[in-house]
Amino acid sequence: AENEPPWGTPCTQLLVFVATPGCDGFPNLDSKENYKLSVSEGSLLLSADAVWGALRGLETFSQLVGRDENGTFYINETEIVDFPRFPHRGLLLDTSRHYLPLRAILETLDVMAYNKFNVFHWHIVDDPSFPYESLTFPELSKQGAFNAMTHVYTASDVQTVIEYARLRGIRVIAEFDTPGHTLSWGPGAPGLLTPCYSGKDPSGTYGPINPILNSTYQFVTSLFQEVSAVFPDFFLHLGGDEVDFTCWKSNPKIRAFMKEMGFGEDYKKLESFYIQRLLDIISSLGKGYIVWQEVFDNGVKVRPDTIIHVWKENSTPYMEEMANVTKAGYRALLSAPWYLNRISYGQDWMVAYQVEPLKFEGVAEQKDRVIGGEACMWGEYVDVTNLAPRLW
């Protein structure tokens, strides 16, 4: 048509410059994701310090390309300088409450890349099932998975996820939550969980991991030795949330141990005893760790480079918790207002959007300790049939 603005010379190439590529490495918390995108007549240029920034820039570039009614692809002249506000932008998937087939996880990683997420927090096992196929302890998934043939992640599956994520600049942080949330570990690791008592006799049910046995720490060491080797990221998520003390209290050997250690009636001290030993094990394996906020709330002695994951909305208002955590010198991750599994009618994305992670009382150094946050999709009511429309 005569009144159409003349198209510029067609561009045929996007030049990508990466200063220090690192294409064969894994992304980490300190990876540089900044990039510059220059679109002008005859020249399309994407430059970044590291390949991870190039990936982010490529995503942006792909979003800028439009198509008109005649089918012509075009792009507006643009000058973009971009970098993330927070270095840890994560998504949690829960593959224990419901098994998620590999394709569901890979599809999620694709959509994460579209949204510049860079951490896949894999809450891989929990009470209901243990789908992680362990080389060292094959009985764990054999006895603990929903179905040992069809509802497991083999070593190959896990590597597939890690590599698929890497190619999208996404870190995979595995969570093996202990000492609570471990019922599915019991069948494949007899003696690991605390036997609960009804009066003088075992009731037949089990509780959290038994913190008083040496065998527990041998098991934990071996398992995490494997997990540390399988998952290349520097960080592991160790869980530590919602430990129910009832079973421990009911067990006479545990009560005796409490007396021996001088813990009195304070079972938080027993929880700390376990967690501290766990953290030492993980450190000795050369990994860093992320823990749920209870570990901090219960006064466990943790290393200064521990990352505390804030998830409770109400017991302490989460912004207060963020202030407390960062004031104590720890880095913090925010998830409390982003439990996307809690669906509600209407445009609830707005509530999530309006959260301001740094809206708490604190000095600049505190605010710097907030490294980001995670949207969580817990799996109680989620499986492959509804994951995608619920999450996105």
Next chain:
Amino acid sequence: RYYEYMFGQSWRRQRGRRPLGPRAEPELSQLQVVIEARDPGCHSYPHLASSEAYHLTVTEPVAILKADEVWGALRGLETFSQLVHEDDYGSFLVNESEIDDFPRFAHRGILLDTSRHYLPLKSILTNLDAMAFNKFNVLHWHIVDDQSFPYQSIYFPELSDKGAYSYNHIYTPTDVRLVIEYARLRGIRVIPEFDTPGHTQSWGKGQKDLLTPCYSGEYPTGSFGPVNPILNTTYDFMTKFYKEISSVFPDAYIHLGGDEVNFDCWKSNPEVKEFMKKQGFGIDYAKLESYYIEKILDIVSSYNKGYVVWQEVFDNKAQLKPDTVVQVWMGNNYAHELSRVTGAGFTAILAAPWYLDYISYGQDWKKYYSVEPLNFPGSEKQKKLLIGGEACLWGEFVDATNLTPRLWPRASAVGERLWSSSNVTNLQDAYERLTNHRCRML
């Protein structure tokens, strides 16, 4: 299709490929389906009074499914397919059974909204399959509304030309026929809803002068309100439009809408105000609304169709023919409304507690399941006038990407409530059956 449902892709199970020779266990080799009525109804459409009762006897070597009409046979086939299960060794089993079954309520519907978001044909057909798995028998097709007009009209092609989201977001006459036939083969009635006089913004794009121009003082603002009830052209249009609808949709009923009419625009329009004065309506715009509705009801009656209306039409005291069906949808104190509607002698359908578009966290199927439709003050005669209910999935936040997981299996709770006997209320038992049923539906 039931063979597929029961035995899936198991090609080993195909007849003739079984290893020959005597078998130790009792074997079921045939399901005989017997339809008693002289005219089984295979070539006709299901209707409100269709018989859906069936008798199923499963015993060696031949099982018998007996029903009065084909609609009952369909329900029985669904049940039979649910009884067949596979053991760990791959054998298909069915327990010896004697079942005498029939629905508690005759109208068991699902409302789909294809105006707020267009739903591709595939989506609608998949949903009809799911409905059949749950013995639903009415698709209440809320086909047009404010946002878009996807129904391609033969007499008034401009309606969808100008009112649909795009040329790709249309239901052609072929599409519509496909939906109706696909539904029929599953014993599902298709009741279309062309909601007027409110909820009609999209109609105005393709039909000039149909909607009321709103005024600000003496001048038109450029925006429009509900259908203009004072013009003869309105009723000429409606006469022709409903002639088409009556012939395109074979069901005996058409849903005419009549909900949420906002009077502001009418109140602002000087010609409408003049008309109110002439008619002696004072400032009671409900009377104008009723005036409009009554004329539409007459038009639709002249085509020998019955009609369903939303409760406002009854609440605002329009003169309704005695066989009008009133759909109760407003949430607060719907039991009271049911009493009023049935007390006035009208048939009622319940939707109020079953707005499934209102999602919430957790097992909300339980609250849908726990509804007892007849829990309203009224005589035996009144209770008989409640002919059933509908689970509604309004489309503000629903399209093909999330329809199926949002509607199912929550709607199954409604399906059981409407089919099963009133004493089937145990939540724990329902939970166990529902989890199995969901996997089956997948």
